[in-house]
Amino acid sequence: MPIRTEPMTINLGPQHPSTHGVFRLRVTFDGEEILEVEPIFGYLHRGTEKLAEERNYVQIVTLTDRLDYVSSMINNQAYCIGVEKLLGVEVPLRGQYLRTITAELQRIASHLMGIGFFMQDLGTLGTPLMYCFRTRERILDLFEMLCGARVTVSYMRPGGVFADAPEDFWPALARFMEDWETEFGEIEQLILENEIVLMRCRGVSPLPLETAINCSVSGPVLRASGLAWDWRKMDPYDAYDKVEFDVPTATNGDNYDRFWVRIQEIHQSARIIRQCVEQIEPGEVRLKLPLVLRAEPGAEAYGRVEASKGELAFYLVSDGGISPYRCKIRSPSQINLTVTEHLLVGWKLADMIVTLGSLDINMGEVDR
């Protein structure tokens, strides 16, 4: 006679060490296996979209920092591209290169956080995480040289960047580009071929490409499922059409692939930075624009970039005033979360935590 077990419902979060912020999952378990899962979010809602309607176009840049707070450069970039499209202006070449360099540095930092916390979710006691932080810390130091801030940078402005890089930024960047591969090589050695990591991640929670596309998933999660979908290639913005890079893809879309794609993207980002440093030339970094920007009444624009977590876009509508009539944010983390149920049901509790880690969500962006 089979033993009958009673399903057990557990609230994971909003205070839980592995929910990457204040995310809540109501999960029903049969023993260790997941029967039902219901993601609940909104605990970090700050009304960014509404706040944007009350501020002028330059002030909104600081709001975007707080969306995905581990990749604020890319958020700035997405918003600024949106405003530039709205106004119909073009950024000077040096500004474009500086944006590309900082965005790629930020992508490295963000992916390092993703990998580090993914390993933390796998149950390591912080060693890979601390190694990732070591490299990220140097990137934040570079940001500090550029704009004085480390996390919420607000470095970019509509029409370019806030200021040209100081003299000693370039040697520091060169030193970082020399060192980071050794540092990152240590992390890779520790985790990439680790037998337990392979056991835990291979074939776990695969995301079929069809489901991924139907759920409108983007970023490394989509590329791990096998589609080389990257806005930097498909709709190049800033200086991405002037550099060469590959779009890494994997085939299975399981946890290991998502994690592996992030590691490969870090290498590609470094490749982009190297080319940008070679190509960059002296010049203006910011367009001369009026302090208070006004767009044509009825103008609308959709500025999108490939953020570290996927497609980040700002949809701006103007009524001719000093602030946008509407500022809609398409945040990749929130849309990537829509596949949780496809990924989690049928797997075990331990797999669920790892899968959430492999999606690399950021609650600041999900709840906005």
Add this chain to the structure above:
Amino acid sequence: MSCHLAEGNILHDTLMYRVVYDFVCPVLPAWLSYLVAGLAIMIILVNMVLLGAAVFVWAERRLLGRFHNRIGPNRWGPFGLLQPIADLIKLLTKEDLTPANADRITFFAVPIVMVMPVILVLAVVPFAKDTALANLNVGVLYILAVTSLTSVAIFMAGWSSNNRYAMFGAIRGVAVLISYEVPVVLCLLGVVMVAGSMSLSGIVAAQTVPFLLVQPLALFVFLAGTSAELNRTPFDVAEAESELVAGFHIEYSGVKFALIQTAEIGGVLTACAVTATLFLGGWSGPAASYLGWLWFGIKVAIIAFIFVWVRATFPRLRIDQLMALAWKFLLPLSMINLLATTLEVYFLRSDQGVLSTNDLWIMSGINLVVAVTSIALFGILIRDKVRPSKPTIPAGAVAPAALGEVS
């Protein structure tokens, strides 16, 4: 007037006990002397566990700091040595909460039931020549029996906390503890067979060649099994910080939490002491009569370092993989070890049933080969199931036309 423990007395062999007894005996009646000596030894043992745990907490935090590429606690006292005391004061001043609807008596009993076996185990471990509190002739059996109490404590904690995370952790913990008991017992049988004794002093005396060499496979299984029983990474599914927050002791705070932590950390130290005794020759070494405690301490420290090292390096296994590892990997290995040892002892022993040093060297040669082959063989058997085919980077980006093929 002097009085001493009689030669034939069962407690005469225990140096610590005899010294205390001889000290108090002239002024106290005999029955009270027994009691006082016993209590004194108990206090020494309990404090040894507590102090050892404190030192180990400090050492582990410092070492983890180095592994993590950071400094670790260094504010309190020289090298941060007073950090455990600061931790303890903090825990003692915290509010001691009992959750609503908890089973109060069971909830209260858990820390005691957890600490007890840790202290009890140390009673039979000889720290130096003749210093075990009790030189039990069934020492190994006693250790196994006492340590299995931990699973009761874990389940009590999970059940009485009235918390689902705690229940999850408790079920996992008990499953793991019971599974890993089997290979550990089987691999200890090999040690007992070679030593020809179950008493820990007898096993130390039998190690003219350290059992590290004579029983390498048993050491491997024992270390893996004990780290599972101690709930340490990569086997810490019962606590699983990233999954169950704190597992079975999620509802414990204040003094009770401090006691549970003491039990866990003391448990690591006890495991190190037992491993050092069973496999590294315990207190034996150069000038063992005087420096036995030093060799013992060094050996314990080496094994403790290995535990910390493993903890800092590996991710956690999933519960089903953990069970598979116990039943499909460690159990066959311990059986192979048992079979090999049985055959060797049967053919090598003399007519009196004793193994000479030469026999031990021969055994260690054979067993090293057996260990390497069987670990490699079973390793390959397991690896074939998990070894991935690597994804590759395409030369350039795939055109968006790929969308048409999919949808």
